Amino acid sequence: MKARVLVRLKTGILDAQGVTVQRALDGLGFHEVRDVRVGKVLDLDLDAASAGDARRRLEEMCARLLVNQVIEDFTIEMSGDGPLPADGAKGRLTSSVKGDTGSP
Amino acid sequence: MNFGVVVFPGTWSDCDFHYVIGEVLRQPVRYVWHRETNLEGFDCLVLPGGFSYGDYLRAGAIAGRSPVVAALPDFVNAGGLVLGSCNGFQILCEAGLLPGALMRNECLQYRCQSTNLLVENNETTFTRAMRVGQVLKMPISHGEGKYYADRDTLRRLKDNGQIVFRYCTEDGRLGKEANPNGSLEHIAGVVNEAGTVLGLMPHPERAAESALGGTDGVMIFHSLLGSLVEDGSLSKR
Numbered sequence: 001m002k003a004r005v006l007v008r009l010k011t012g013i014l015d016a017q018g019v020t021v022q023r024a025l026d027g028l029g030f031h032e033v034r035d036v037r038v039g040k041v042l043d044l045d046l047d048a049a050s051a052g053d054a055r056r057r058l059e060e061m062c063a064r065l066l067v068n069q070v071i072e073d074f075t076i077e078m079s080g081d082g083p084l085p086a087d088g089a090k091g092r093l094t095s096s097v098k099g100d101t102g103s104p
Numbered sequence: 105m106n107f108g109v110v111v112f113p114g115t116w117s118d119c120d121f122h123y124v125i126g127e128v129l130r131q132p133v134r135y136v137w138h139r140e141t142n143l144e145g146f147d148c149l150v151l152p153g154g155f156s157y158g159d160y161l162r163a164g165a166i167a168g169r170s171p172v173v174a175a176l177p178d179f180v181n182a183g184g185l186v187l188g189s190c191n192g193f194q195i196l197c198e199a200g201l202l203p204g205a206l207m208r209n210e211c212l213q214y215r216c217q218s219t220n221l222l223v224e225n226n227e228t229t230f231t232r233a234m235r236v237g238q239v240l241k242m243p244i245s246h247g248e249g250k251y252y253a254d255r256d257t258l259r260r261l262k263d264n265g266q267i268v269f270r271y272c273t274e275d276g277r278l279g280k281e282a283n284p285n286g287s288l289e290h291i292a293g294v295v296n297e298a299g300t301v302l303g304l305m306p307h308p309e310r311a312a313e314s315a316l317g318g319t320d321g322v323m324i325f326h327s328l329l330g331s332l333v334e335d336g337s338l339s340k341r
Contacts, residue, residue: 013207013252014210014286016207016208016209016210016211016212016286017208017212020212064169065161065165065166065169066161068162068165068198068205070197070204070205070252070253070254071205071207071252
């Protein structure tokens with residue numbers, strides 16, 4: 001089963017990298033860009049009896065290693081029947097859930 | 105006092121700490137490989153700086169889940185002391201042994217420079233040889249040292265006196281110009297609630313001999329040694 005974990009800095013936390021990318025875009029003439037947030041994509045291929053099982057395990061992975069919940073939020077995207085589409089493509093993602101945003 | 109210097113793949117300040125503890129302070133010390141979990145016999149474990157696991161995923165993330173770090177809570181509960189510097193501080197935060205997180209420097213630059221540290225609390229095992237308001241000079245060398253904690257955590261840190269060091273000017277003033285990485289409230293080092301685990305971004309082991317530009321880093325070790333002699337725990341172990 002394929003899964004994709006998207007990790008982002010929590011809203012309200014300054015993303016120094018994103019600010020710098022936004023400024024660089026502005027320098028290239030893309031003045032319409034107001035804000036950039038840089039995140040991480042983790043693509044996982046895992047064995048699971050069901051999508052529900054996989055999701056529970058992925059949430060545990062996020063809590064224990066993949067995400068630092070002091071500063072980051074996560075989203076899990078899953079596809080039970082084949083590879084996930086390329087970045088930005090639509091259609092085959094079957095579900096998506098927002099990570100816990102509470103304080104640690 | 106028995107010291108252990110923990111070594112992960114990618115640690116780089118291990119030899120410096122080992123040298124300072126063994127040769128400058130003349131204390132028994134040995135390296136501890138990251139797979140070791142029997143920490144019996146140690147009084148203090150040091151998590152040195154470096155790039156454990158290449159900083160993959162996040163700085164300190166993978167080392168923070170290693171066998172030796174998993175054994176630290178029991179070690180600390182049994183009275184053991186832990187000192188984490190630079191990557192060691194990042195690892196302690198990642199492992200939840202210290203509150204907060206270390207993020208990319210606000211300036212986006214890797215900062216390798218001398219810093220001044222204001223001593224905020226001298227009632228911990230690591231700082232009792234210092235004076236509150238004293239300014240110590242120690243170098244930093246990191247790209248991800250901006251301390252962050254949410255509002256509730258910050259309040260708890262203040263209420264419990266857990267903020268031990270802040271970046272300051274040479275004459276002890278706090279301000280943006282003295283803060284090398286954008287750390288929240290200029291925080292450079294914090295302790296756990298019990299005061300038995302210290303994490304700081306600066307490198308005390310690189311300020312331990314006058315030939316290398318200063319000896320202020322040694323005051324942390326003098327505090328440690330003084331504490332153990334005074335309360336008798338050194339002779340008990």
